[in-house]
Amino acid sequence: ASSTGRVSATWLRASFARSLSELYGSEVPAYTTLVEVSEQVNADVLASRDDAERLGTIERVTAERHGAIRLGTAEEMAQVARIFGACGMYPVGFYDLREASPAIPVVSTAFRPLDRDELAANPFRVFTSMLVVDDRRFFDEGLEAELRAFLAERVLFPEELLALADRAEAEQGLTRDEGDRFIELATAAFALSPDPVDRDWYARLEAISSVAADIGGVASTHINHLTPRVLDIDDLYARMTERGIEMIDRIQGPPRTDKPDVLLRQTSFRALAEPRTFTDADGSLSTGQLSVRFGEVEARGVALTPKGRNLYDTHGIDAFPETEEELDAQDLAYYVRDAAGGLAPIVYEDFLPKSAAGIFASNLTSDGSVDATREGAARDATWLQAVLRRELHDPYALYDAERSAGAVR
Ligand code: OOG
Ligand code: NI
Numbered sequence: 001a002s003s004t005g006r007v008s009a010t011w012l013r014a015s016f017a018r019s020l021s022e023l024y025g026s027e028v029p030a031y032t033t034l035v036e037v038s039e040q041v042n043a044d045v046l047a048s049r050d051d052a053e054r055l056g057t058i059e060r061v062t063a064e065r066h067g068a069i070r071l072g073t074a075e076e077m078a079q080v081a082r083i084f085g086a087c088g089m090y091p092v093g094f095y096d097l098r099e100a101s102p103a104i105p106v107v108s109t110a111f112r113p114l115d116r117d118e119l120a121a122n123p124f125r126v127f128t129s130m131l132v133v134d135d136r137r138f139f140d141e142g143l144e145a146e147l148r149a150f151l152a153e154r155v156l157f158p159e160e161l162l163a164l165a166d167r168a169e170a171e172q173g174l175t176r177d178e179g180d181r182f183i184e185l186a187t188a189a190f191a192l193s194p195d196p197v198d199r200d201w202y203a204r205l206e207a208i209s210s211v212a213a214d215i216g217g218v219a220s221t222h223i224n225h226l227t228p229r230v231l232d233i234d235d236l237y238a239r240m241t242e243r244g245i246e247m248i249d250r251i252q253g254p255p256r257t258d259k260p261d262v263l264l265r266q267t268s269f270r271a272l273a274e275p276r277t278f279t280d281a282d283g284s285l286s287t288g289q290l291s292v293r294f295g296e297v298e299a300r301g302v303a304l305t306p307k308g309r310n311l312y313d314t315h316g317i318d319a320f321p322e323t324e325e326e327l328d329a330q331d332l333a334y335y336v337r338d339a340a341g342g343l344a345p346i347v348y349e350d351f352l353p354k355s356a357a358g359i360f361a362s363n364l365t366s367d368g369s370v371d372a373t374r375e376g377a378a379r380d381a382t383w384l385q386a387v388l389r390r391e392l393h394d395p396y397a398l399y400d401a402e403r404s405a406g407a408v409r
Contacts, residue, residue, distance in 0.1 A: 007179035009088030010121045012168060013113070015179070016087050017065050017124035019187045024226045027192065027293070030245055030269060031226060034295050037239050038228040045231040052231060055261070055300060055347050060120055064229040066298070068127040068359075069190060069222070070106065070215045072151040074387040077130050079157050081388045083186055084111040084126065086168035088118055091128075092393040093350050094381035098135065100357030103370055104211050105138045106131055107379045109388070110351055114398060119349060127351055130387070131215045136374040138208055147216045150201070154219040161185040192274070192293065193220035196285055199278040210365040214292055225268070225296045225359075233265050233299040245269055248362045252355040254301075254317045260324050261301030262333060263312065263348050266355050268296035271363045294363055302345035303399045308332030334399045336406030346402055350395045 007015075025032040042061060046052045056064070071077055081091060089111040097104040112125035133139055133147045164182040168174045174182060195218075202217035214224070230236045234256055240247055246269060253265040271291035278288045302324075304312060311319050311332060320332065324343050327333040334346035385392035 005176055006173045007176055008173045009086065009168065010118060012174070012179060012182060013087035013089060013118075013124050014063070014122040015183045016186055017063065017122060019183050020067060020190060020223060021065060021226060023187055023191055024223060024293075028272070028295065030272065031295050033243065033245060034240065034269075034297055035228050037236060037243070038230045038297060041230050041232050041236045041239065044235070055231075055302075055345060056123075056229075057120070060123060061229050061231065064123050065226050066110075066125045066127060067190075067223045067226045068129070070129045070131070070211065070224065071156070071221060072131050072133070072147070072154075072215050074130075076151075076156055076221075077128070077384075077387050078389045079162060080128060081111070081390055082162055082165040082169070083157065083189075085390070086165040086174075086182065087124070088113050089125065090114055090393060091384075091388050091390065092398065093395045094384055094392065095351065095353045095356060096379060097129070097353065097357050097360060098132065098137075098376060098379075100353060100360075102357075102361055102364070102368065103137070104357060104360045105135055105209050106211060106215075107384060108356070109384060109392060112349060114393065116402060119347075123349065125349070127356065129211075129215075130384075131212060132377050132379060133216070134377045137370050137372060137376055138212065143204075143208075147205075147212075151216060156221050157189050158185060161189060190221065190223045192222045193218065194277065195219060196277040196279045197290070199280050199286075199288070202278075206366050207369060209368040209370075210363075211360060222292065224271075224292060225294050227266070227296040227298050230297055230299050233267060233297065236297055237267055240269070248358075252358045253352055254312070257317055259317065259320055259322055260327060260333070260345075261299065262304055262308070262317070262320070262327075263301055264298055264350075264352055264355065265301075266296055266298040266352075266359065268294055268359055268362060270294055291363070291365060296359060300347050300349075302327070302333045302335070303348040303350075303395075304333050305331050305399070306396055334403050336403055344406075346399055346406075349398075 091109040095108040097106050106129035108129040110125050110127050113119050133144050202213050205213035205217045251265050251267045271294040273289040273291045276290045278286050328335045335343040338344045
């Protein structure tokens, strides 16, 4: 786009992903190492395997990132939906991390492109979580009220950014100058804030859940990881370990087998301690540390149907057949037929709640305290859709539609 031309949602999404990646790399050096090693692994796979691009072109995979953010209120969720909407990213799926072990006091969705063409152009996605402030297993009435008051005070996204987001959606794009400004403001909204953190407030929340402190203990939000995609995650894991970067002890998701790759495999390194300014009870400022930003990498396989997912959740990967033909014939995974009649996998574009909980858990800085005898708070996809004020897409409906549209069955 020239400086007088217009920029599209696709341009905004690709630019946003690139801009966040530059920011994160400048602030979290281990992320840069992770990206470099990922690119080496991908180049090696491309050179050594004929089918290297079966699950996505090297252009897509090289640019591919997902990030994660954590928010506190319905208002913030609706606002971020507008910002991502400008980038052609829409909420898909409902994840309740309170059902995980250990329970994390959030419910989540992922903002991502919906159409295959848009995914191919740039698949940037952001796993977005919202604190459940009225879940009594974590927060009593008093603390809920304090949390709500604290969260109501803060402004995460400036009016100018929201106005540009709305214009981009209404007018199907922005001028190049507006687009640049949108990217600048959106990136800044997810940078780590230098503002002082109230030490006592943060510590009170951290005693209950470090995720609650990360969300409700500060007056800002931040990207907490940015994840590149690799074509061989076992190789990546070994190379990172060789370079002296300590990864969590395992790769999450389906174990490596000789069977077709399904769903999503992920691994991460722990959050690094970063200096932060704190306000103490007497009003004085002091320096301390918080560990809130980490690194993660992932490998993606074919999307499973509800039947396939149920088999995976109940019996694991061992119960799966050996070949793609059988996965397709038994309606366990999503494929379309290519022009030559061969099977083309539909890539899994979403997340796994167990792995997500594992990612959260590997970065908890306190054991927390959960009172399991108290009442939770009801949350489901319908509730989240109302909060977002836009359609919450069902991932299976998207995969089904894609298979139907592309299938010669
Ligand atoms: C999100 C963790 C979930 C993933 O890849 O499963 C996630 C978070 O820590 O906020 O990003
Ligand atoms: Ni992640």
